[in-house]
Amino acid sequence: MTPVSWTFDASDGGGLTIKTDVTGKASKLGHRLTIAMKSWTAAVDWSGDIPTAVTLTAEVDSLDVVDGEGGVTPLIGPEKILAKSNALKTLDAKRYPQIRFRSDDIAAIETGFSLRGTMEIHGVTREMTVIVTVADDGTKWHCASESTVRQSDYGIKPYSQMLGAMKVVDEVTVFFEAERTKPSVNPPKG
Structure with a gap:
């Protein structure tokens, strides 16, 4: 069986948020942010219908603050720019420009796959398990995952203001979605 590799990015009907x-x-003064990573790639290596390796790489400087809930005032243009700047400083994006996840320990589960691998953030690598659900709508596969990451596990001090009276919670939630169109069983006749 010839190995096959799939590559996903933001154009594949999904995102990394x-x-x-x-x-x-x-805390009432702060915003609960939604941050989109605009530049990321994921690759899945296959042997037949079994995935054998998964890698995901996100470019830290591509982060974009897309929404902010709460706070005293709405999160608009200048505040979004400031929030992005603070996030880039917190992640030390110039020194650590990428976030990477890699797994070659993949197990099929009822709803998709369990990926045991390593996550590298801020120059620190730790073991992590990610559950990816896969839904088949007949024409495409929809892949999704939700994981919690503790910033301090990676040497990141969560952003704070006012001597710590308002700070970002150590644990953030990472969402991933992508779609893959299924190959045509009966290609159109020309």
């Missing part, structure tokens, strides 16, 4: 929360005595 991070959601934050806020805590502290002044």
Whole structure:
């Protein structure tokens, strides 16, 4: 059987999104952010119908603050730019320009696959298991996952203001979605 590799990016009907929360005595002042990673790629290596390896790489400087819930005022243009700047500083994007996940320990589960691998963020690599659900609508596969990442596990000090009275919660939620069109069983006749 010839190995096959699939490559996904933001154009494949999905995305890589991070959601934050806020805590502290002044948490009502802060926004719960939705951050989209605009530049990412994922590759899946296959042997027949079994995935054998998965890699995902996100470019840290591609992060974009797309929404902010809560806060005293709405999160608009200048505040989004400031939130992005703070996030890039917190992640030290110039020194650590990429976030990477790699797995070659993949197990089929009822709803999709369990991927045991390593996550590298901020120059720190840790073991992580990601559950990917796969739904088949007949014409395409829809892949999705939701994982929690603790910033401090990767040497990141969560952003804070007002001497810690308002700070980003250590755990952030990472969402991934992508679609893959199924190969045509009966190609159109020309």
